[in-house]
Amino acid sequence: MSEIINAAGIHKTYRMGRTSIEVLKGLDLSVERGSFLAIIGSSGSGKSTLLHILGALDRADAGTVQFNGSALDKFGARRLNQFRNKTVGFVFQFYHLLDELTVLENVTLPAMAAGGTFAWLTRRKSAKKKAMNLLERFGLGARITHKPYQLSGGERQRVAIARALMNDPEILLADEPTGNLDSETGNGILDALEELNRDGQTIIMVTHDEKIAHRACEIITLADGKIV
Ligand SMILES: Nc1ncnc2c1ncn2[C@@H]1O[C@H](COP(=O)(O)OP(=O)(O)O)[C@@H](O)[C@H]1O
Ligand SMILES: [Mg+2]
Numbered sequence: 001m002s003e004i005i006n007a008a009g010i011h012k013t014y015r016m017g018r019t020s021i022e023v024l025k026g027l028d029l030s031v032e033r034g035s036f037l038a039i040i041g042s043s044g045s046g047k048s049t050l051l052h053i054l055g056a057l058d059r060a061d062a063g064t065v066q067f068n069g070s071a072l073d074k075f076g077a078r079r080l081n082q083f084r085n086k087t088v089g090f091v092f093q094f095y096h097l098l099d100e101l102t103v104l105e106n107v108t109l110p111a112m113a114a115g116g117t118f119a120w121l122t123r124r125k126s127a128k129k130k131a132m133n134l135l136e137r138f139g140l141g142a143r144i145t146h147k148p149y150q151l152s153g154g155e156r157q158r159v160a161i162a163r164a165l166m167n168d169p170e171i172l173l174a175d176e177p178t179g180n181l182d183s184e185t186g187n188g189i190l191d192a193l194e195e196l197n198r199d200g201q202t203i204i205m206v207t208h209d210e211k212i213a214h215r216a217c218e219i220i221t222l223a224d225g226k227i228v
Contacts, residue, residue, distance in 0.1 A: 004171060004202055005031040005054060009063035012049055023049050024060070025225030031171075031204060036197040038216035039206045045222050047206035051173045054204065055088045056080055068170075085114055089164030093176040095156045097148040103159050104144040107131040110166040127166075134162040138192060154185035161192060165201075172196065174205040178212055190215040 012024040023046040031037055041047045052058035054065060056072050065072045067087065075083060097106050111127035112120055120127075135144055138158040148156055157177060164172055174193065178186030194215060197203050205216060213219045221228050 002033050003030055004033040004068060005029065005204075006066040006069075007054065007063065008066075010050070010053060010060045010065070011062040012046070012053065012058075012060050023225060024053075026063070027222075027226050029054075029220075029227055031202070033170075033202055034197075034200060036193070036203045036217045037205070038213035038219045039204065039222050039227075040210060040213040040219055041206070041208065041222035043208050045208075046225060047208070047222055048175050050222065051090075051175050051204065051206055055090060055173050056083050057090075085110060086167045087170050089167070089169035089172045091157070091160050091164050091172065091174040091177045093179040095148065095153075095160045095180075097156060097159060097163070099147055099149050101147070102144065103135065103140060103146050103148065103151070104128070104131055106148065106159055107134060107162045107166055110163060114167055131162070131166060134165055135159070138162050152185070153181050154188055157181065157189050158192065161189070161196075165196075171202045171204065174203060176207055177205060178209075179207070186212065 007027060007029040010024050010027040013020050013022045027050065039047060039050070049058065053060050059073070067083070072080070072083070101109070108127050108131045111123065111130070115123065132144065135141055138161060140155060140158055140162070143151060143155060148159065151159065177193070178189050181189065190212065193203055193205065197217070207213050
């Protein structure tokens with residue numbers, strides 16, 4: 001296996017007026033391509049902060065994140081946008097679907113954002129077909145014209161996973177993906193992640209719940225701003 005992500009010496013402090021919270025304190029992390037890694041940490045330990053930094057949704061104050069050997073902080077704006085849109089897929093605890101759009105439109109959106117308007121016109125058909133296939137794969141073939149608010153929590157999260165996979169990300173970052181679901185529904189989501197990993201998808205999942213972390217192949221702990 002080869003290394004897909006290497007984070008070294010990551011520091012992150014939030015400053016609010018006169019107070020500051022030092023969340024990450026020189027964190028180091030190495031992730032192998034093809035792995036299903038769970039990072040476990042208590043609430044407020046910096047799990048979301050770390051995932052956002054790994055996915056280039058936020059920047060560290062110090063330290064470097066390398067993806068396939070390239071440092072993210074050397075990326076220009078265009079390459080960074082492409083990284084966020086294509087290389088990484090995000091799944092959030094509260095789904096973050098757009099309620100004005102249908103299920104099919106939500107899943108298709110990342111493909112729409114990936115190129116210019118003209119490029120979209122030529123790819124529209126194949127993108128729609130791909131979104132349909134993903135939705136069928138996650139048992140949502142009969143829900144494509146629903147709006148997210150018409151779905152159950154588990155269904156919404158499966159839509160969010162389909163959306164995250166739309167541009168064939170090299171890595172899936174999942175932030176408490178079962179945190180808002182009952183345990184049976186959450187297990188269905190974990191089954192889906194497990195199956196994706198078996199098919200080769202690299203996954204990092206963060207959670208505060210040890211039971212959930214045990215569904216991953218490898219577990220590490222985030223505490224006091226570092227991997228311990
Ligand atoms: N944008 C922000 N501004 C200020 N403080 C923040 C911000 N985001 C997170 N924090 C604080 O940083 C700490 C870590 O947050 P977070 O990464 O969300 O933890 P976790 O996901 O492990 O619960 C918390 O104490 C939180 O209140
Ligand atoms: Mg969090």
